[in-house]
Amino acid sequence: MESLFISKEIIKPSSSHAIHLPKPFRLSFLDQIIPTTYIPLIFFYSANDNNNFKKFQISTQLKISLSENLSTFYPFSGRVKDNLFIDNYEEGVPFIETRVKSHLTDFLEHPQVEFLNQFLPCQPFSYLRDPETIAPIAIQLNFFDCGGIALGVCMSHKITDATTMSAFLNNWANNLRGFSSKKIIPDLSVASSCFPPLESPSSQTYLALMEKLWSSDEHKDITKRFVFDANAILNLKAQAKSESVDNPTRIKAISSFIWKCCTTASRSISAASRPSLSVHTVNIRQRTKPCLSVYTVGNIFWWAIAATDVADTKMGLENFAALTNESIEKLNHHYVNTLQGERGPEAASEFLNQLVEIVSEKPEIFSFSSWLNFGFNELDFGWGKPIWVGLLGELGPAFRNLVIFKESMCNNGIEAWVTLDKNIMDILEEDPEFLKFATPNPGILMP
Numbered sequence: 001m002e003s004l005f006i007s008k009e010i011i012k013p014s015s016s017h018a019i020h021l022p023k024p025f026r027l028s029f030l031d032q033i034i035p036t037t038y039i040p041l042i043f044f045y046s047a048n049d050n051n052n053f054k055k056f057q058i059s060t061q062l063k064i065s066l067s068e069n070l071s072t073f074y075p076f077s078g079r080v081k082d083n084l085f086i087d088n089y090e091e092g093v094p095f096i097e098t099r100v101k102s103h104l105t106d107f108l109e110h111p112q113v114e115f116l117n118q119f120l121p122c123q124p125f126s127y128l129r130d131p132e133t134i135a136p137i138a139i140q141l142n143f144f145d146c147g148g149i150a151l152g153v154c155m156s157h158k159i160t161d162a163t164t165m166s167a168f169l170n171n172w173a174n175n176l177r178g179f180s181s182k183k184i185i186p187d188l189s190v191a192s193s194c195f196p197p198l199e200s201p202s203s204q205t206y207l208a209l210m211e212k213l214w215s216s217d218e219h220k221d222i223t224k225r226f227v228f229d230a231n232a233i234l235n236l237k238a239q240a241k242s243e244s245v246d247n248p249t250r251i252k253a254i255s256s257f258i259w260k261c262c263t264t265a266s267r268s269i270s271a272a273s274r275p276s277l278s279v280h281t282v283n284i285r286q287r288t289k290p291c292l293s294v295y296t297v298g299n300i301f302w303w304a305i306a307a308t309d310v311a312d313t314k315m316g317l318e319n320f321a322a323l324t325n326e327s328i329e330k331l332n333h334h335y336v337n338t339l340q341g342e343r344g345p346e347a348a349s350e351f352l353n354q355l356v357e358i359v360s361e362k363p364e365i366f367s368f369s370s371w372l373n374f375g376f377n378e379l380d381f382g383w384g385k386p387i388w389v390g391l392l393g394e395l396g397p398a399f400r401n402l403v404i405f406k407e408s409m410c411n412n413g414i415e416a417w418v419t420l421d422k423n424i425m426d427i428l429e430e431d432p433e434f435l436k437f438a439t440p441n442p443g444i445l446m447p
Contacts, residue, residue: 001100001101001102001107001112001115001118002100002101002102003098003099003100003101003118003119003142004098004099004100004101005096005098006097006098006099006143007096007097008094008095008096008097009063009094009095010091010092010093010094010095011063011066011067011070011092011093011094011095011139012067012070012077012090012091012092013067013070013071013074013077013089013090013092014064014067014068014070014071015071017071019074019077019089019090020089020090024078024081024085024086024087025074025075025078025085025086025087025159025188026084026085026189026192026197027080027083027084027085027086027158027159027192027197027298028191028192028194028195028196028197028298028299029195029196029197029198029206029344029345029348030191030195030298030299030300030301030302030339031158031159031191031197031298031299032083032084032197032198032206032207033206033207033209033210033348033352034157034158034207034210034299035127035157035207035210035211036080036127036128036131036134036156036157036158037124037125037126037127037128037156037157038122038123038124038125038126038128038138038154038155038156038157039124039125039154039155039156039157039160039161039162039165040120040124040125040152040153040154040391040392041152041153041165041169041376041389041390041391042116042119042120042150042151042152042153042389042390042391042392043150043151043153043376043379043386043389044104044108044148044149044150044386044387044388044389044390044444045148045149045150045151045381045383045384045386045387046104046105046148046384046387046446047104047146047147047148055143058141058149058383059097059141061176061381061382062095062139062141062151062176062381063095064176065172065173065175065176065381066093066095066139066172068175069168069171069172069175070092070093072171072183072184072185072186073167073168073171073186073297074089074188075089075136075159075188075297076093076135076136076137076155076159076168077089077090077091077092077093077135077136078091078136079091079132079133079134079135079136080131080132080136080156080158081132082132083131083204083207084197084199085197086136086159091135092135093135093136093137093138093139094121094135094138094139095139095140095141096121096138096139096140096141097140097141097142097143098140098141098142098143099142099143099145100118100119100142100143100144100145100150101145102144102145103144103145103146103148104144104146104148104149104150105146105148105446107144108387108388108443108444108446109443109444109446110443111225111388111390111441111443111444113223113224113225113390113393113441114223114393114394115393116390116391116392116393117392117393117394118142118393119140119142119150119152119390120140120152120154120392121138121139121140121152121154122138122154124154124391124392125392125402127211131156131158134156135156136155136156136158136159136160137153137154137155137156137160137168138153138154139151139152139153139154140152140153153165153169155168157299159297159298159299160298160299161281161283161298161299161300161301162283162369162371162374163283163285163294163296163300163374164186164296164297164298164299165374166374166375166376167184167186167294167295167297168186169376169379170184170375170379171183171184171186172381173379173380173381173382176381176382177380177381177382184295185295186295186296186297187292187293187295187296187297188297190292190293190296191292191296191297191298191300192298194288194292194340194341195339195340195344196341196342196344196345198345206345206348206349206352209352209356210352220421220422221394221400221401221419221420221421221422222394222419222420222422222425223392223393223394223417223418223419224417224418224419224420224425224429224440224441225415225416225417225418225440225441226415226416226418226438226439226440226441227408227413227414227415227416227438227439227441227442228254228413228414228415228416228437228438228439229408229411229412229413229439230411230412230413232436232437232438233250233253233254233412233413233414235437236253236254236257236317236437237250237253239253239257239316239317239318240252240253240256240257240317240318240320240321241318241321242318242319242321242322244322244325244326245318245321245322245325248321248325250372250414251368251370251372251405251414252321252324252325252328253317253321254405254414254416255278255280255324255368255370255403255405256278256317256320256321256323256324257317257320257434257437258366258368258403258416258418258434259276259278259320259324259366259368260315260317260320261428261431261433261434262276262364262366262401262420262424262428263276263308263320263364263366264431265424265427265428265431266364266421266424268427269423269424269427270364273310274310274361274362274363274364275307275308275309275310275358275361275363275364276307276308276363276364276366277305277306277307277308277358277363277364277365277366278305278306278307278320278323278324278327278366278368279303279304279305279365279366279367279368280303280304280305280324280327280328280367280368280369280370281301281302281303281367281368281369281370282301282302282303282304282328282331283300283301284300284301284302284331284336284339285300287331287332287333287335287336288300288333288336288337288340289333289336289337289340302331302336302339303351304324304327304328304330304331305327305355305358306323306324306326306327307323307358307363308320308323364401365401366401366403367401367402367403368402368403368404368405369402369403369404369405370404370405371404371405371406372405372406372407372414376389376406376407377389377406377407377409387409387444387446388409388444389406389409391404391406391417392417394419400419400420400421401419401420401421401424402418402419403416403417403418403419404416404417405417409444409445410445416438
């Protein structure tokens, strides 16, 4: 698929007040320990009979409303300094336009995941070694020859988790549609108050530790998309039930199933059995005291880690689900409270040091992140909801064995975007147990 570059423009906040704010935006220590990578999303919209659906108008409207949104979410127009704060809000964000020499219907009928990165302005989930020079957000607007569009968005993980990404995008869409009553007011200060930042060089020490834990330069990974329909999810939930978990959530059931299948695949090609770890990112906004708003900007999440016993090779899905559930339930108000305040970094240090010790045993680690219930499938800039929302073609070398969940576009299904070591993926794609529930990369139904 061929894409042709059209233009690149830097979009800055519409308000001079936002540009010249006296105070820098302070990172929380949860932000500080996150390596700088880009989180991606791609929104596909079909052409329609609406006169507003014109290339020039779409481009202009998106740029104007983005500029307005940057006045509200002003840290996303600045630059990170010393892993401590963000300022220089006048720097702005890149907005790229391209032409795609193809028809949207042809692409979605047989979606080729490996081409998705062409619709993004940057490499997703790839380490950025000079974070002080990059924008916290980048946009790429892609026009198909048929009139359809793909809006590619990359947001820096340094100050963005899925919750923050949802707030930013929804407010951008509300601005364009003129929905002033739905204007989102982000909380830009509470995260650094609740989770006070570390001073350098402490912040750099923890950041280097996380980069080491996440790094995977020596592996060849591949990304695939699988869909679990409503019936498959119900069956997995039933199989995941146990005395300790009488009603597993959809994500706990599916993630435990994928963890089980990947563990089996990994052990089938390993000379010696290794521990298998499941790592879930958990939104902790509702687990703090007091609870934080969903509009609290930053990385307000923590990790829930579960591990299998190397000697136990006959675990059923219910056993994996019980381990997953136990690890997530441990992140309660009491535990999250230990991460808050001045002693928070000390508790985080204990956790990270324990993680280093665990990783020293060279376990197989499978990470899971749920992007459900963030409204991505509903993002309407005025020309209708997206007909599909994609993620990425392949990850950068920063991550491996990562699974991201999002809603499918119909039938209450869930898409699993799975990045694995190629050897494990090859086995997974031929596993009859896995394929009994997971459909590999089905086409997208057009409206």
